[in-house]
Amino acid sequence: MATSPWVTWPALTKFGSLGVMVALLVLAAERQELLENNMFDTENWQEKNADIVCDERSLTARMEDGTCNIQENPAEGSVHVNFGRNVDPASVYAESNSGNLLNPNPREVSNLIMSRGGDFKPATTLNFIATSWIQFMVHDWFDHGPRTDANPIEFPLPAGDVLGGGTMSVQRTRPDPDVSGDEGIITYENINTHWWDGSQLYGSSKEKNDEVRSFVDGKLKVDGDGRLPTEFFSGKPVTGFNENWWVGLSMLHHIFTQEHNAIADMLVANYPGQSDQWYFDKARLINSALMAKIHTVEWTPAILANPVLERAMYANWWGLGGDRDKRDKYQDDLDNLNNNLGQIGGLLDLVGIDNGLGDSPTGSLEHALAGLVGSRTPNNYNVPYTLTEEFVSVYRMHPLLRDEIKVYDIGSNVVDEEIALEDTRNGDAEDLLGDIGQDRLWYSFGITHPGALTLNNYPDFLRNLSMPLIGDIDMAAIDILRDRERGVPRYNEFRRQIGLKPLTSFEQLTSDPQLLADLKALYNNDIELVDTLVGQLGEETRPEGFGFGETSFQIFILNASRRLMTDRFFTTDYTDEVYTAEGIDWVEDNTMVDVIRRHFPSLATSLVGMDNAFKPWGLNMPEEYQDWDAQTKQNHLWVNGALRTSYADSEVPAIEPIDIGGLINSVLWKKVQDVTDVAPPGYSKPIHPRGALAKVKFVPSAGHDFTGLFQGADHGLLRLSVTGDPSDRGFAPGLALKLFVDGKRSENVSALYTLSGQGSNHNIFANELSNYVQAEVNETLGTTTLFSLVSTKPTLLVMSDMAKVKQDGSAVGSPKTPSQIYFVPNSTLKNNTSTGAHDFRDDLTAIPAGTKVYDIYGTTQSIRTSIWPWVTERYARERRNSAVKIGELVTDSEFTLSQFGDTGIFFKHQRYEDR
Numbered sequence: 068m069a070t071s072p073w074v075t076w077p078a079l080t081k082f083g084s085l086g087v088m089v090a091l092l093v094l095a096a097e098r099q100e101l102l103e104n105n106m107f108d109t110e111n112w113q114e115k116n117a118d119i120v121c122d123e124r125s126l127t128a129r130m131e132d133g134t135c136n137i138q139e140n141p142a143e144g145s146v147h148v149n150f151g152r153n154v155d156p157a158s159v160y161a162e163s164n165s166g167n168l169l170n171p172n173p174r175e176v177s178n179l180i181m182s183r184g185g186d187f188k189p190a191t192t193l194n195f196i197a198t199s200w201i202q203f204m205v206h207d208w209f210d211h212g213p214r215t216d217a218n219p220i221e222f223p224l225p226a227g228d229v230l231g232g233g234t235m236s237v238q239r240t241r242p243d244p245d246v247s248g249d250e251g252i253i254t255y256e257n258i259n260t261h262w263w264d265g266s267q268l269y270g271s272s273k274e275k276n277d278e279v280r281s282f283v284d285g286k287l288k289v290d291g292d293g294r295l296p297t298e299f300f301s302g303k304p305v306t307g308f309n310e311n312w313w314v315g316l317s318m319l320h321h322i323f324t325q326e327h328n329a330i331a332d333m334l335v336a337n338y339p340g341q342s343d344q345w346y347f348d349k350a351r352l353i354n355s356a357l358m359a360k361i362h363t364v365e366w367t368p369a370i371l372a373n374p375v376l377e378r379a380m381y382a383n384w385w386g387l388g389g390d391r392d393k394r395d396k397y398q399d400d401l402d403n404l405n406n407n408l409g410q411i412g413g414l415l416d417l418v419g420i421d422n423g424l425g426d427s428p429t430g431s432l433e434h435a436l437a438g439l440v441g442s443r444t445p446n447n448y449n450v451p452y453t454l455t456e457e458f459v460s461v462y463r464m465h466p467l468l469r470d471e472i473k474v475y476d477i478g479s480n481v482v483d484e485e486i487a488l489e490d491t492r493n494g495d496a497e498d499l500l501g502d503i504g505q506d507r508l509w510y511s512f513g514i515t516h517p518g519a520l521t522l523n524n525y526p527d528f529l530r531n532l533s534m535p536l537i538g539d540i541d542m543a544a545i546d547i548l549r550d551r552e553r554g555v556p557r558y559n560e561f562r563r564q565i566g567l568k569p570l571t572s573f574e575q576l577t578s579d580p581q582l583l584a585d586l587k588a589l590y591n592n593d594i595e596l597v598d599t600l601v602g603q604l605g606e607e608t609r610p611e612g613f614g615f616g617e618t619s620f621q622i623f624i625l626n627a628s629r630r631l632m633t634d635r636f637f638t639t640d641y642t643d644e645v646y647t648a649e650g651i652d653w654v655e656d657n658t659m660v661d662v663i664r665r666h667f668p669s670l671a672t673s674l675v676g677m678d679n680a681f682k683p684w685g686l687n688m689p690e691e692y693q694d695w696d697a698q699t700k701q702n703h704l705w706v707n708g709a710l711r712t713s714y715a716d717s718e719v720p721a722i723e724p725i726d727i728g729g730l731i732n733s734v735l736w737k738k739v740q741d742v743t744d745v746a747p748p749g750y751s752k753p754i755h756p757r758g759a760l761a762k763v764k765f766v767p768s769a770g771h772d773f774t775g776l777f778q779g780a781d782h783g784l785l786r787l788s789v790t791g792d793p794s795d796r797g798f799a800p801g802l803a804l805k806l807f808v809d810g811k812r813s814e815n816v817s818a819l820y821t822l823s824g825q826g827s828n829h830n831i832f833a834n835e836l837s838n839y840v841q842a843e844v845n846e847t848l849g850t851t852t853l854f855s856l857v858s859t860k861p862t863l864l865v866m867s868d869m870a871k872v873k874q875d876g877s878a879v880g881s882p883k884t885p886s887q888i889y890f891v892p893n894s895t896l897k898n899n900t901s902t903g904a905h906d907f908r909d910d911l912t913a914i915p916a917g918t919k920v921y922d923i924y925g926t927t928q929s930i931r932t933s934i935w936p937w938v939t940e941r942y943a944r945e946r947r948n949s950a951v952k953i954g955e956l957v958t959d960s961e962f963t964l965s966q967f968g969d970t971g972i973f974f975k976h977q978r979y980e981d982r
């Protein structure tokens with residue numbers, strides 16, 4: 068059997084925390100290898116440095132063109148410097164000259180194995196903000212600039228192409244103007260600074276920088292509504308880099324322009340009397356570092372959702388900051404590893420990893436864990452810092468794009484509008500920002516998925532993209548062609564060059580039979596011919612949680628670290644003195660969630676509990692949930708639970724029959740023991756499966772002396788339901804009420820009319836409901852018997868807990884609890900609701916907010932029963948007659964029908980035994 072070509076370090080995660088540590092060690096060793104073997108310089112520095120003079124300001128500020136970060140080699144990392152290489156230049160053959168440039172035909176590759184063809188494959192662990200974000204970052208890092216008209220690359224359209232016959236013509240990449248021309252190595256310039264310096268906002272030249280600045284208090288130019296000024300002809304914003312513009316990019320440029328200005332405000336408040344230039348320089352440093360941090364510890368762990376990676380990325384950043392507090396988080400890991408040194412070797416052997424990590428695993432671990440903290444002085448490993456052609460190549464992530472954007476109202480999951488992505492480009496993006504509203508767009512991007520980074524998932528619109536002044540282009544064909552043109556090796560050679568094993572068969576890449584057949588046909592059964600992008604997108608074996616495969620990852624770990632460790636402003640000068648103490652705090656204390664919340668307060672509720680803005684927004688239940696105040700908890704469950712999962716009108720599920728088999732012991736025990744507000748995933752309600760949920764208030768009546776929440780609760784949720792399909796066992800209404808408490812668990816009560824219901828009467832308001840119902844001799848369901856498994860009084864729910872606590876969380880000294888309460892339906896609702904067969908949920912969704920739905924009565928008479936049914940009934944009548952009105956239940960919203968209301972929300976039952 069052929070051995071696997073894939074790296075096995077991720078398999079270590081199955082050994083728990085120690086495995087994660089060992090995997091980090093392997094990762095560090097891999098990075099070290101790459102640093103030593105895979106960095107190649109292609110620049111003539113003497114020439115580049117000739118005219119650069121580093122002034123005083125450059126000691127504490129980023130220069131517009133990226134010069135003087137490294138004072139001894141001031142051109143390093145600056146604009147118009149060549150891309151370096153991660154593969155040996157001697158092995159880089161210009162495909163243009165090798166005769167292989169068009170083999171196979173790039174348009175055929177695009178048609179056959181790149182095309183999405185309407186069959187969108189989502190990346191379900193990410194949201195669409197992640198797509199805009201990475202393009203936003205890429206525009207900070209690099210661009211090859213405008214292409215040249217000279218000598219275009221031309222190739223025939225393959226047979227059967229939708230574009231018909233003829234040829235496709237692609238302009239060449241602009242050649243390096245300073246090419247020395249001797250070694251035959253092809254080089255190209257980066258038209259953006261190579262540094263992680265926010266050049267997509269600030270520009271890569273003094274002229275561009277002057278255009279975007281307001282020159283007042285260090286701020287960037289925006290109009291009265293916080294919008295960026297636009298170019299007269301294109302309608303695109305004036306910002307550092309505005310190519311390939313669409314609405315997702317515009318959202319990010321707007322928010323980080325606003326963030327820059329918020330930072331400038333903070334600086335002006337703390338350091339009055341400084342110059343505009345001083346404020347600008349500091350704000351740029353802080354904003355750029357914040358973006359770099361967000362990318363390192365939020366975007367990357369979202370797309371590579373693997374525990375090893377998360378720690379490695381945290382170490383990259385907080386190791387870098389050298390912040391003791393943050394590093395302490397990992398100190399335990401280090402201790403754990405030190406205590407278990409003996410096991411490490413065994414673990415490595417077990418997963419087949421070469422155990423030659425050197426004699427000092429802890430030393431390597433320091434490097435892995437503490438990341439770049441050891442390199443408090445910038446370290447370029449003796450190769451001047453630049454980004455590389457291979458780095459550009461692995462960020463060809465166009466499949467992340469959708470072909471349309473879906474627009475939702477904040478809090479909703481019902482699509483309000485769909486807009487073709489093509490119609491969100493260039494000047495149209497700015498119109499949409501105004502028409503739709505930036506907050507609705509952020510919400511909409513937060514809950515939709517990007518495309519998965521796989522083959523056959525290339526956006527359709529990009530394969531027929533209209534470019535001003537260029538015409539229609541096929542980006543998939545261009546992506547393939549560019550790598551070949553620039554001498555990025557084909558996939559297998561690429562892997563060899565960066566220390567990975569080459570593949571020996573197509574079967575190692577994918578098991579999809581159609582894709583296999585297409586790949587073999589396209590590449591003439593020659594695995595060596597496979598294009599590097601095709602191989603990378605095709606990798607079916609990926610480390611757990613990884614949104615892209617290990618080949619791209621290898622390039623990524625090298626360059627991601629290098630970008631930080633070579634930059635003076637992320638190492639020696641990442642200090643209070645250079646950034647200001649408030650500036651360092653701003654970087655360290657803010658996340659992408661904070662940034663979005665700061666500029667769009669209307670999204671605060673949608674972001675509750677979100678720890679990573681790039682993961683799909685939804686209902687998260689953070690550990691501290693119980694500590695929140697009553698209103699925040701109610702709002703969270705309502706907006707992120709109910710509203711976000713509400714059914715579209717056409718998708719309301721039918722009411723299922725009761726699932727008696729589902730009333731198993733464990734579910735029943737859960738019902739009486741759990742104190743959560745949300746059921747675990749997979750929990751379903753075996754009885755009362757479908758209902759309607761509304762926000763309610765318990766408005767107390769004067770003059771009764773029941774205590775705690777009976778004295779009023781402003782934040783509750785009411786669910787009205789029936790036990791099961793009424794055509795199965797009759798119409799049996801039920802109610803569940805949850806009242807939230809500041810900083811403590813909620814209190815709940817449920818009520819029924821009777822166990823067996825009200826027969827064919829479909830009016831949900833026909834009868835009073837109560838927390839106590841009498842056992843029934845003929846009850847066909849047998850719920851009494853079943854509930855007897857967990858309680859000696861199976862038809863009673865007690866409410867003593869509700870009387871013990873007030874809404875503000877304070878405890879009641881001498882609680883007084885009603886023994887039984889009665890929910891008496893509002894007579895108008897009762898009289899206006901049909902008794903004939905119909906869906907009761909339609910009655911509920913028609914009720915406006917602010918409607919009293921029930922009067923509530925309570926009694927203190929104890930519940931007595933007799934062996935004589937008529938005596939039991941008399942006791943019941945007496946109790947009812949003794950009850951006094953204690954309050955009203957008034958809706959605070961309309962009723963909604965939602966997945967959360969049907970399967971998510973959980974109402975605890977308080978047993979007689981637990982009173």
Ligand code: HEM
Binds near residue numbers: 210212214542
């Ligand atoms: C509507 C959205 C987008 C459009 C219209 C677009 C269009 C383009 C175009 C026209 C090029 C240059 C093609 C050439 O070499 O001739 C390009 C290059 C590139 N794009 Fe996109 N793109 C979009 C989104 C993205 C996204 C989401 C990513 C994700 C990382 C991305 C990554 C890249 C990269 C890495 C390059 C190569 C840049 C270079 O050669 O220096 N693009 N794109």
